[in-house]
Amino acid sequence: MTTELLKRKLGYTDFEVTALSFGTMNLKYLPDEEAESLLHKVLDLGINYIDTSRAYGNSEERIGRYLSGRRDEIIVATKCGCNPHLDRKGSSHVLTFDRATLERNLENSLRALKTDCIDIWQLHGATPEKLIGGPEGEVVEFMQKMKQQGKVRYIGVSIRHGPKTEPGYPSRYGYECIQEYPDWNVFDLFQIVYGGMVRTSEELLQDAADKGAGILVRGVVRDYFDDFPDVFAKAGLDELLAEGEDRRSFLIRYALSHPAVSSVLIGTNNQEHLKANVIVASAGGLEVDRYNEAKKRFETIGSKPGFFVGGIPAESPMPVSS
Numbered sequence: 001m002t003t004e005l006l007k008r009k010l011g012y013t014d015f016e017v018t019a020l021s022f023g024t025m026n027l028k029y030l031p032d033e034e035a036e037s038l039l040h041k042v043l044d045l046g047i048n049y050i051d052t053s054r055a056y057g058n059s060e061e062r063i064g065r066y067l068s069g070r071r072d073e074i075i076v077a078t079k080c081g082c083n084p085h086l087d088r089k090g091s092s093h094v095l096t097f098d099r100a101t102l103e104r105n106l107e108n109s110l111r112a113l114k115t116d117c118i119d120i121w122q123l124h125g126a127t128p129e130k131l132i133g134g135p136e137g138e139v140v141e142f143m144q145k146m147k148q149q150g151k152v153r154y155i156g157v158s159i160r161h162g163p164k165t166e167p168g169y170p171s172r173y174g175y176e177c178i179q180e181y182p183d184w185n186v187f188d189l190f191q192i193v194y195g196g197m198v199r200t201s202e203e204l205l206q207d208a209a210d211k212g213a214g215i216l217v218r219g220v221v222r223d224y225f226d227d228f229p230d231v232f233a234k235a236g237l238d239e240l241l242a243e244g245e246d247r248r249s250f251l252i253r254y255a256l257s258h259p260a261v262s263s264v265l266i267g268t269n270n271q272e273h274l275k276a277n278v279i280v281a282s283a284g285g286l287e288v289d290r291y292n293e294a295k296k297r298f299e300t301i302g303s304k305p306g307f308f309v310g311g312i313p314a315e316s317p318m319p320v321s322s
């Protein structure tokens with residue numbers, strides 16, 4: 001079996017990104033030597049896209065420290081709107097979207113990553129209503145200015161998902177963002193939660209790609225159904241697994257079957273898991289028959305385009321919590 005990761009065009013950018021990209025949200029939990037070894041392994045296995053954020057502890061610093069000698073081998077994507085000095089352990093990130101925060105974040109990201117240009121600069125989880133003035137507001141204006149000045153090459157939004165306590169988890173924000181942002185015609189790419197178990201935005205991803213946006217998907221192998229194993233079996237999805245294929249591999253290949261998806265973003269702190277993910281992603285999308293059958297079976301458990309996990313129509317009003 002080949003383990004060469006194919007590359008796909010990232011929207012209208014001039015980047016070609018490997019079908020598997022690497023997320024560093026949990027990198028901070030590793031000791032230095034292991035983090036260094038893992039980051040080099042990522043590149044040695046042929047992955048060319050690394051996702052980080054100001055909000056991921058020392059992830060940017062480690063990428064800068066260990067990989068600056070291999071800078072030309074990676075597309076580095078980071079995020080802004082972050083206030084790491086206010087984040088507490090166990091709390092969700094404190095995010096603010098204004099010029100001053102972005103300016104501070106950019107300066108710190110460039111320094112930490114030891115680079116003079118960030119390839120992909122994303123708003124970390126901004127929903128449209130958080131961006132005052134929308135496409136004409138100061139945040140978008142500042143991002144575009146940084147692009148013109150060459151401090152960042154492309155700009156995007158890493159779209160947030162809701163907390164598990166919320167109806168429509170995890171797709172509510174994702175659906176709304178991917179519905180609205182492409183029409184602003186300012187962002188070059190979107191990172192969003194999507195996969196077989198969460199197909200809410202499946203059709204909107206194509207619309208966004210048709211407008212030129214690059215699409216990275218994450219959350220592909222996460223268990224968004226509380227009773228994931230039961231649900232997976234109930235839908236008869238186990239019957240679709242090829243010999244030796246596990247559910248995780250099937251889900252990665254399902255996500256890669258979507259024509260709008262440039263890359264599946266997965267994080268791991270385990271080199272064996274990393275290698276396994278590379279092997280799976282190297283196989284690309286599912287065979288057409290299996291893909292079509294998978295779609296039908298996902299539907300039987302309520303995972304279908306335009307619906308949230310649990311079968312709530314995406315266009316329904318947000319239930320008001322008491």
Ligand SMILES: NC(=O)c1ccc[n+]([C@@H]2O[C@H](COP(=O)([O-])OP(=O)(O)OC[C@H]3O[C@@H](n4cnc5c(N)ncnc54)[C@H](OP(=O)(O)O)[C@@H]3O)[C@@H](O)[C@H]2O)c1
Nearest residue numbers: 023024025051125158160218219266267268269270273276
């Ligand atoms: N709002 C945002 O912008 C946002 C939010 C969340 C995440 N992200 C980005 O997206 C990336 C992916 O995050 P995610 O939330 O979608 O999680 P994920 O990367 O899909 O899943 C991570 C989990 O899967 C496990 N895993 C990975 N490969 C495995 C394998 N082959 N076998 C067994 N377990 C495996 C990892 O554990 P091990 O370490 O043990 O392998 C880890 O617990 C993050 O690193 C981050 O870069 C962005």
